[in-house]
Amino acid sequence: MHQLAEGDTVEVRGPRNNFELVPAPQYVFFAGGIGITPILPMVRRAAELLVPWRLVYGARNREAMAFRNELRSVQGGALRLVPEDTEGRTDFGYELSLIEPGTVIYACGPAPMLDALAAACSTLGLDSQLHVERFKGSGEVHAHQPADGAFEVELARTGEVVRVTASQTIIDAILPVRPDQPYSCLEGYCGTCETKVLAGVPDHRDEYLSDDQREANDTMMLCVSRANSRRVVLDL
Numbered sequence: 001m002h003q004l005a006e007g008d009t010v011e012v013r014g015p016r017n018n019f020e021l022v023p024a025p026q027y028v029f030f031a032g033g034i035g036i037t038p039i040l041p042m043v044r045r046a047a048e049l050l051v052p053w054r055l056v057y058g059a060r061n062r063e064a065m066a067f068r069n070e071l072r073s074v075q076g077g078a079l080r081l082v083p084e085d086t087e088g089r090t091d092f093g094y095e096l097s098l099i100e101p102g103t104v105i106y107a108c109g110p111a112p113m114l115d116a117l118a119a120a121c122s123t124l125g126l127d128s129q130l131h132v133e134r135f136k137g138s139g140e141v142h143a144h145q146p147a148d149g150a151f152e153v154e155l156a157r158t159g160e161v162v163r164v165t166a167s168q169t170i171i172d173a174i175l176p177v178r179p180d181q182p183y184s185c186l187e188g189y190c191g192t193c194e195t196k197v198l199a200g201v202p203d204h205r206d207e208y209l210s211d212d213q214r215e216a217n218d219t220m221m222l223c224v225s226r227a228n229s230r231r232v233v234l235d236l
């Protein structure tokens with residue numbers, strides 16, 4: 001906004017929601033630590049809709065669990081608190097064994113928790129029922145990434161070539177020459193910086209694209225994704 005001048009036209013849209021509550025006959029929510037933040041309004045919404053819900057909420061200890069009292073006042077469901085200091089970590093296999101067919105599962109929390117939940121869902125054939133919110137990109141490093149971590153980005157509309165060093169994101173590298181490039185979360189989950197890929201092989205590290213979209217390699221998120229080839233050509 002600080003770049004705006006009086007009289008400039010600004011495009012405005014509503015907020016993006018990449019973690020929408022889909023209709024379901026029943027919900028199970030898993031929250032880890034601060035991951036309760038997006039889960040709390042979902043629990044409230046489920047209660048408003050009179051849809052049965054169960055929330056399993058884990059954290060280091062009971063004192064670290066925000067919104068405990070608010071959650072206790074939500075009707076129509078079951079709340080299970082799992083303080084790690086006295087009960088250990090959530091047993092996802094057990095919790096998932098309790099759910100009814102058609103239950104939709106929502107989870108938000110630290111990456112190891114979400115990975116453990118995803119593995120348990122996969123074992124039980126529940127992958128399609130799982131909806132996960134990750135605050136950070138997975139940050140995986142892929143085998144074909146150039147050894148020094150640097151690569152080039154070609155901006156096809158002008159032919160400019162920008163070097164992205166190991167410590168930079170593509171957004172960092174291109175903003176000096178493309179100051180209007182849109183971005184928002186800078187963590188790979190909002191989709192604002194999605195850009196068409198014309199050539200090269202992206203190393204997708206976002207949480208926005210589906211597996212099919214990643215395989216197609218048609219677009220990439222410039223805020224977190226990198227390259228598995230020496231150069232990627234972008235429609236910029």
Ligand code: FES
Binds near residue numbers: 184187189190194
């Ligand atoms: S700025 Fe949000 S995905 Fe890149």
